Amino acid sequence: MGTSCYNFRSNEWMQSLLGKERIGLLEFKAFLKSNCELIDNLDSWVEDGMSDCCGWDRVKCNTTSRRVVDLSLNEVISPYHKICSLNLSMFYPFEELLGLNLSGNGFYGWIHPAAFANLKFLETLDISYNDFNGNIIMGGFCGLKSLVKLGLSNNHFSGPLPQCLGNLSNLRYLDLSSNQFSGNMQSVVSKLTSIERLLLSGNNFEGLFSFSVLANHSMLELPNFNHNVVELEISNNNITGQLPKEFGLVLSNLEYINMSRNSFHGIVPFSIGEVRGLRIMDLSNNNFSGALPGSMLGNCTDLNALYLSKQLQWNDSLGILDLSENCLSGSMPSCFVSSSLRFLFLQKNSLSGSIPYVLPRNPNLMALDLRDNKFTGNIPSWINQLSQLRVLSLAGNALQGKILDKGQFETFVESSYRGNPGLCGPTIYRSCNTSQVLATPLSNDTKSEEEDEDGIDMVWFY
Structure with a gap:
């Protein structure tokens, strides 16, 4: 039987009092006190010949064997x-x-192999928010076959992901974000068939990423893995590729992407409407094009925030919908109906046709930006x-006819229509009877409006 932390009060078990786990904890504390500045002095960790180290702060033991099973030293x-x-x-x-x-x-x-x-x-290892460096294979992580959760974020790890990482068949949570990993991670990700949360943002990954790897290259027989994934974070890399038409079927349980x-x-595939539990989706700052599928908002009833633009904003509910600066084309979707919608940004796309009547069903709308599209009528x-x-x-559209000057229209300035x-x-300042341009008043307000940008400053609302 292994030596435990338990304090047996007899000469026979005196060596157990100084068992290797107990000594290990005391040596760790001594190391920190000598080399680092503690904010938690670990006062309960004492060598007094009396206390049971299983009762020390940040230490958990197996209730039967009394062996240390968890160390929370964050x-x-x-x-x-x-x-x-x-x-x-x-x-x-x-x-x-x-x-x-x-x-x-x-x-x-760096971490020795x-x-x-x-x-x-070991099932859970979290060494995030440190200054460790080097590469994963040197760190010996591939040998931890029982790992369920691995957190390495916010360090300085670098290099490509080793293929052996894909052998961690029990891994359900992997956070490698905010490091300096590079290369193509597709072949490694395809092997992590138990993964539920995959966080890879803020690295230097590059190359093609085909979402078919999430289905083991088979769109007809979707493995359980597809239905396990609830969080996918791969932002701020240099990854290329397209979303497959089966995207919403492959990742039907996604809540955050x-x-x-x-x-x-x-294009953004129509199957995205099958991800009915989706709460947050951010596809901004990519090169998506084509029509936006109406099913995205029609079926995703839990959707709180949808970001496809370069100017991201946040809200607790679907109060802000920002699809600006993409290559969206076709008619404006008729699914933009939400009683909580306050800001709708569709500027700098290629949307065409007339402005649909759906907007009056958004009674709390405070800002509407449709500039630089191809709207007519x-x-x-x-x-x-x-x-x-x-x-x-x-x-910046192709609208025509007379601008009303009563009610809400009285509050909008010339730059809204130029x-x-x-x-x-x-x-x-343009007459509807002739092509005559009316005299423009030279007020300070007008000058400042002409000098100002056409864009909507969100800070104005806060």
């Missing part, structure tokens, strides 16, 4: 401490450890029904 060091290099071989004694959390300490250095060799049963700031292209009079509307931009040669009315 944020024990001041963020302003001197450089503190940690020798992970100090954890060798803890052979039955299931969970190890060293996150948020700023530990520095044999650092975790003795932790064969962030693929922003990559080089994905092609008259400006609809129902805009007067939007009693909360404060900002309107229809500039770039529509077919429009007329006092607001833009």
